[in-house]
Amino acid sequence: MAMETAGLAAAAATFLSxxxxxxxxxxxxxxxxxxxxxxxxxGVAGAACVAASLACSCPNGSVExxxxxxxxxxxxxxxxxxxxxxxxxxxxxxxxxxxxxPVFASGKALSADLFDREPAPPAYRRGASRSGGGExx
Amino acid sequence: MNILGLAIGLASLGLVGxxxxxxxxxxxxxxxxxxxxxxLSGIILIIISLFIAPPAVSALVGALGASVLWGATELRxxxxxxxxxxxxxxxxGKRKPPFERLIRTMKAPDL
Numbered sequence: 001m002a003m004e005t006a007g008l009a010a011a012a013a014t015f016l017s018x019x020x021x022x023x024x025x026x027x028x029x030x031x032x033x034x035x036x037x038x039x040x041x042x043g044v045a046g047a048a049c050v051a052a053s054l055a056c057s058c059p060n061g062s063v064e065x066x067x068x069x070x071x072x073x074x075x076x077x078x079x080x081x082x083x084x085x086x087x088x089x090x091x092x093x094x095x096x097x098x099x100x101x102p103v104f105a106s107g108k109a110l111s112a113d114l115f116d117r118e119p120a121p122p123a124y125r126r127g128a129s130r131s132g133g134g135e136x137x
Numbered sequence: 138m139n140i141l142g143l144a145i146g147l148a149s150l151g152l153v154g155x156x157x158x159x160x161x162x163x164x165x166x167x168x169x170x171x172x173x174x175x176x177l178s179g180i181i182l183i184i185i186s187l188f189i190a191p192p193a194v195s196a197l198v199g200a201l202g203a204s205v206l207w208g209a210t211e212l213r214x215x216x217x218x219x220x221x222x223x224x225x226x227x228x229x230g231k232r233k234p235p236f237e238r239l240i241r242t243m244k245a246p247d248l
Contacts, residue, residue: 006193010149010195011186050143053143059192061142063141070143
């Protein structure tokens with residue numbers, strides 16, 4: 001039985017592009033003083049991938065380029081959202097980045113990674129394991 | 138011009154966006170310790186995509202599987218967001234997963 005690999009290609013592209021975008025957005029927002037440069041980088045990479053996707057006749061290649069392209073283009077918006085998180089004290093600010101100076105001046109700057117730990121074990125409902133129990137509100 | 142990639146890319150973005158919604162709900166009702174079952178669901182979806190003939194449908198199911206895998210890595214972060222008070226905690230508690238003791242010995246995925 002022949003297997004269809006377009007799903008595997010889409011899965012790999014989705015996971016890798018979201019992962020890469022996530023890490024790159026945090027890294028670039030932290031390091032880069034002029035955020036428009038990071039936006040331009042994502043814009044160029046995204047546009048190039050979209051163009052390659054449209055031009056590619058192979059379905060798997062088109063799917064991979066299409067997913068990477070749109071995720072990179074979405075990361076242009078995500079950079080602004082990450083900057084907002086830094087301003088609100090929900091993401092790390094960089095003392096060496098002049099763009100973050102107002103955040104330090106406002107006293108909201110976060111210097112530690114809040115997510116660099118395991119969460120506490122959840123409080124479980126009594127007798128709720130597998131056998132059910134009320135759903136609760 | 139081949140618009141398949143662009144269409145799947147748009148769908149993939151939508152699926153990942155929807156992932157943020159269901160991760161919040163899943164963490165609220167079940168808790169982050171259910172992550173291995175979410176990982177398993179993602180892997181099963183990707184395997185199913187291999188046996189679907191039309192490339193577009195196969196790609197959609199594959200992208201869905203990857204977004205579920207991504208959601209599994211977000212569950213622990215969502216639990217931390219709840220601990221920080223950014224999202225409401227479930228006052229009636231969470232449902233204990235099967236093999237909970239074994240799961241607690243494993244490190245939850247984080248990217």
